[in-house]
Amino acid sequence: MSDIVLDRVTKRYPDGALAVQEVNIEIADGEFIILVGPSGCGKSTTLNMIAGLEDITSGELRIDGTVVNDRAPKDRDIAMVFQSYALYPHLSVRENMAFPLRLAKLDTATIDRKVNEAARILDLTQHLDRRPSNLSGGQRQRVAMGRAIVRNPKAFLMDEPLSNLDAKLRVQMRTSVSRLQKQLGTTTVYVTHDQTEAMTLGDRVVVMRGGVVQQIGAPQHLYEHPANLFVAGFIGSPAMNFVPAAVADGGLATALGEIRLTDRLRRAMERADAPREVILGIRPEHFEDASLVDDRMRAEGDVFTGLVDVVESMGSDKYVYYALDEKARSAELEELAADSGSSDVPASEGQLVTRLSAVSPVREGDHHEVWFDLGKVQLFDPSTGRNLTLEA
Amino acid sequence: MAAFGGTDTRARKLRWSLLNTLVVVYALVPVLWIMSLSFKTPATLNDGNFIPREWTLENYRSILSTTEFLRALLNSIGIALIATAIAVVLGTMAAYAIARLQFPGKRLLVGVSLLIAMFPQISLVSPLFEIERTLGLFDTWPGLILPYITFSLPLAIYTLSAFFREIPWELEKAAKMDGATPGQAFLKVIAPLAAPGVFTTAILVFIFCWNDFLFALTLTSTERSRTVPVALSFFTGDSQFQDPTGSISAAAVVITVPIIVAVLFFQRRIVAGLTSGAVKG
Amino acid sequence: MSGERLSEDQAAPGSPADGTAEPGPSPAGGSGRGGRTGGTRSGRRTLTEGQRSERRLALLLCAPAALVMIAVTGWPIIYSVWLSLQRYDLRFPADQEFVGLANYVEVLTSSYWWTSFGVTLLITVVSVAIELVLGMALALIMHRTIVGRGLVRTSALVPYGIVTVVAAFSWRYAWTPDTGYLANLFAPGSAPLTDQASALAIITLAEVWKTTPFMALLLMAGLALVPDDLLKAASMDGAGPWQRFIKVMVPVMKPAILVALLFRTLDAFRIFDNIYVLTSGAQDTSSVSILANTNLIQALNLGIGSTMSVLIFLSVALIAFVFVKLFGTAAPGSDTEGRR
Ligand SMILES: Nc1ncnc2c1ncn2[C@@H]1O[C@H](COP(=O)(O)OP(=O)(O)O)[C@@H](O)[C@H]1O
Numbered sequence A: 001m002s003d004i005v006l007d008r009v010t011k012r013y014p015d016g017a018l019a020v021q022e023v024n025i026e027i028a029d030g031e032f033i034i035l036v037g038p039s040g041c042g043k044s045t046t047l048n049m050i051a052g053l054e055d056i057t058s059g060e061l062r063i064d065g066t067v068v069n070d071r072a073p074k075d076r077d078i079a080m081v082f083q084s085y086a087l088y089p090h091l092s093v094r095e096n097m098a099f100p101l102r103l104a105k106l107d108t109a110t111i112d113r114k115v116n117e118a119a120r121i122l123d124l125t126q127h128l129d130r131r132p133s134n135l136s137g138g139q140r141q142r143v144a145m146g147r148a149i150v151r152n153p154k155a156f157l158m159d160e161p162l163s164n165l166d167a168k169l170r171v172q173m174r175t176s177v178s179r180l181q182k183q184l185g186t187t188t189v190y191v192t193h194d195q196t197e198a199m200t201l202g203d204r205v206v207v208m209r210g211g212v213v214q215q216i217g218a219p220q221h222l223y224e225h226p227a228n229l230f231v232a233g234f235i236g237s238p239a240m241n242f243v244p245a246a247v248a249d250g251g252l253a254t255a256l257g258e259i260r261l262t263d264r265l266r267r268a269m270e271r272a273d274a275p276r277e278v279i280l281g282i283r284p285e286h287f288e289d290a291s292l293v294d295d296r297m298r299a300e301g302d303v304f305t306g307l308v309d310v311v312e313s314m315g316s317d318k319y320v321y322y323a324l325d326e327k328a329r330s331a332e333l334e335e336l337a338a339d340s341g342s343s344d345v346p347a348s349e350g351q352l353v354t355r356l357s358a359v360s361p362v363r364e365g366d367h368h369e370v371w372f373d374l375g376k377v378q379l380f381d382p383s384t385g386r387n388l389t390l391e392a
Numbered sequence B: 001m002a003a004f005g006g007t008d009t010r011a012r013k014l015r016w017s018l019l020n021t022l023v024v025v026y027a028l029v030p031v032l033w034i035m036s037l038s039f040k041t042p043a044t045l046n047d048g049n050f051i052p053r054e055w056t057l058e059n060y061r062s063i064l065s066t067t068e069f070l071r072a073l074l075n076s077i078g079i080a081l082i083a084t085a086i087a088v089v090l091g092t093m094a095a096y097a098i099a100r101l102q103f104p105g106k107r108l109l110v111g112v113s114l115l116i117a118m119f120p121q122i123s124l125v126s127p128l129f130e131i132e133r134t135l136g137l138f139d140t141w142p143g144l145i146l147p148y149i150t151f152s153l154p155l156a157i158y159t160l161s162a163f164f165r166e167i168p169w170e171l172e173k174a175a176k177m178d179g180a181t182p183g184q185a186f187l188k189v190i191a192p193l194a195a196p197g198v199f200t201t202a203i204l205v206f207i208f209c210w211n212d213f214l215f216a217l218t219l220t221s222t223e224r225s226r227t228v229p230v231a232l233s234f235f236t237g238d239s240q241f242q243d244p245t246g247s248i249s250a251a252a253v254v255i256t257v258p259i260i261v262a263v264l265f266f267q268r269r270i271v272a273g274l275t276s277g278a279v280k281g
Numbered sequence C: 001m002s003g004e005r006l007s008e009d010q011a012a013p014g015s016p017a018d019g020t021a022e023p024g025p026s027p028a029g030g031s032g033r034g035g036r037t038g039g040t041r042s043g044r045r046t047l048t049e050g051q052r053s054e055r056r057l058a059l060l061l062c063a064p065a066a067l068v069m070i071a072v073t074g075w076p077i078i079y080s081v082w083l084s085l086q087r088y089d090l091r092f093p094a095d096q097e098f099v100g101l102a103n104y105v106e107v108l109t110s111s112y113w114w115t116s117f118g119v120t121l122l123i124t125v126v127s128v129a130i131e132l133v134l135g136m137a138l139a140l141i142m143h144r145t146i147v148g149r150g151l152v153r154t155s156a157l158v159p160y161g162i163v164t165v166v167a168a169f170s171w172r173y174a175w176t177p178d179t180g181y182l183a184n185l186f187a188p189g190s191a192p193l194t195d196q197a198s199a200l201a202i203i204t205l206a207e208v209w210k211t212t213p214f215m216a217l218l219l220m221a222g223l224a225l226v227p228d229d230l231l232k233a234a235s236m237d238g239a240g241p242w243q244r245f246i247k248v249m250v251p252v253m254k255p256a257i258l259v260a261l262l263f264r265t266l267d268a269f270r271i272f273d274n275i276y277v278l279t280s281g282a283q284d285t286s287s288v289s290i291l292a293n294t295n296l297i298q299a300l301n302l303g304i305g306s307t308m309s310v311l312i313f314l315s316v317a318l319i320a321f322v323f324v325k326l327f328g329t330a331a332p333g334s335d336t337e338g339r340r
């Protein structure tokens, strides 16, 4: 168990592609840290550099205070779980798990003991003599975990270890990975492109984009105080709504109507030298059916009336999509949408997503009034994407 | 497919069995015929019967007592084995590079070996004949081994690079993470996975070398390096009056046995080898 | 950088649970797949140490194979062109001299050459056509049979594996009067191998027997590419077995079929062993290879023999060219990167 420090770590691939740029992360002993970001943002590259599978172009990687840039993977005492599991097809489950111990020249009795112990923890005991090809996806995943934990390494690295499982199994395994990590207390770096996994698993989350770290923080912190448009759009599901806003006297002109500036928002604007235009972001869960809101709450928010496009009833609550007539999308928003590879960060064009109570009587085709919490509104600088609402 | 019901399945099975029988007959009749000839006595050799009326091992005894055949058999085995070994080693190296590494001239190499695979061997006979005579390679083992390597290399490279592409190379990384040196990663993880492909390729290349007639005919002149296919086409019988049919048939059967054995034991691998190379188009 | 990855991204923050496998680098990733994204922009100019050592290793690994192939084919080909421009008869070595294209004129005005050429073409076309049909049938049987698949495949490999000369002798004896079980099949007392037409038919038969399994294996590789679901969908759409074959399987298999045809056509054009054993080229059954061999090895006329060699080489190149141009046959292995 150990701490891992990435100090201005940069990776340029032989073909010239700059995959990771000046990444600084300090991972504490025993911490469970998540690297998250869209595909191609450099998560695997970062992980492989920690593993020693890729050279570090510049910067320093320290494990327990020692610079390990030039150490071979085998000398770093780190275990890794791969997305494809990378189980040795010609070896049985037992032999797969024993492989690192054999290489470490442990005696047979110790190897047996450790393998059996790991198999017990992972519920693989009855599969020990089978070949990986005869196992189900979930079992293979557990063998891969087993091969990592038998060694009792300084740290675990996991590259999308759950993404080859079906949705239900993934949720189950998520819990057991989390439990296992707590139980072993081993420093863990976990890569995923799935923000839900990131939010639920990690002590801290590192959001990356285009090889650059966007923000590091506890899941709840990222959710409440995203540093910029990208993080705001990436964290949270459904994604935050973004609407362009123009500063008008005393308020903001948006597709949600004229929005009054609360003190908090006014301070944010002042800090940013009173820009003419901003991007307003608000999460779906900060809306509520106006008819279900009491006066006190109403005073802290604002209301918007729009045409209800689609209603998705989730049982516990309702997702209500409003059509917005929104023409001016900022270049930043466009780029963001392209970047995360999907059209629903920020909410797909001209659409507002809200999450309302299940009891809301809203119906498709209605003109319906929703309330939103002004206290949760965030403002972003359209040119830099910076979150203006963050108090320094 | 299974939803077609019981009686129907039986009819289908019958139909397939018939078709299969047809294939088996097609494939085996010429082989059985030459075997039959090899067991016939001189007296019944010309009776035109598919099954011998009198059985004898005389033909085998007679060819196995001539150096003409034994020497040819030794040549065949030696030359084919050496050529196979070299072609597989060189092919493995090249195929690894093609499947795994990025380098300029990769396409050129693939293209050239494709050209060679389709090359009319007869076009090489005159220059090789002349060059080998000058270099003293004519009528020697190396004189045959060289063209065999050349013409089996494309086959080896294709089959092997198809196999190599299938190996999950992430395993190499996994092994390194598990504490293996690059050498250990190769020996303990990659080599065991590559071995079946290399073995299959070796069988295919061996079959290719074993089968050659044209080079063996034109680049040899004596028993020193003549291989069985050529030797048996030169059989004349012990005396002028003796019909060589029996000896030729026996010799033919002897060189067919290794092939039949290989096919029997490694059918699956051979099919995989031939088809995997083909679809990587 | 990121824009190019656009289409690959499935998992958006808006869809937490359904973002399955990230379609990121394939397992082969790592070094195998360099030149993407930034590669085209800046990769050409700067070679890093890693890239250079990868190239060095690759060249080192390929060099022996490439050298052998070039030494044994490249130089002799040039040499054979040179020989074809000489009068060079080993029986009269003193007469060797440069004669320009005289050998070509001699060969191309000789009726032997054109007869052989015609015979070769005939055998090639007829045998490849029959093989395609039989091979397809065999491929279907091997691929789809519900009983005895191993048995069928094993038997089918026997003709592929057997030494051509051995098979040729089997056919020769089968058709030899008195000796053979087939000799009296058509006309009692006849000698089929001594008549041009029937001899050619037997040569074709021998060739077809020997190489159909190979064709079938190549086609079977193509069959394996036809998704079962596609056939099911077609039968749901009302296609009968024959329609499924013609309208679904054949188009999907087309690349495999063309490759198989190309391979077999070029191979058939070189036919030698079968003819050598069955007729030795008597009764005008010589193929071009047989004729060239006769001139080279029996007549020891290296000049004329080499001329024929060069002409055969050109014919083969022409056939390959026509295949590639006309049908767009993708040479197998020509596309080592991507696609699959
Ligand atoms: N071996 C490589 N050579 C060149 N570029 C690479 C290589 N591996 C990854 N890249 C590039 O580096 C960037 C980051 O890749 P990666 O770390 O795999 O992303 P992620 O794991 O976040 O999806 C991508 O643009 C990718 O194309």
Ligand SMILES: [Mg+2]
Binding pocket: A040, A043, A044, A045, A159, C022, C024, C025
């Ligand atoms: Mg990745």
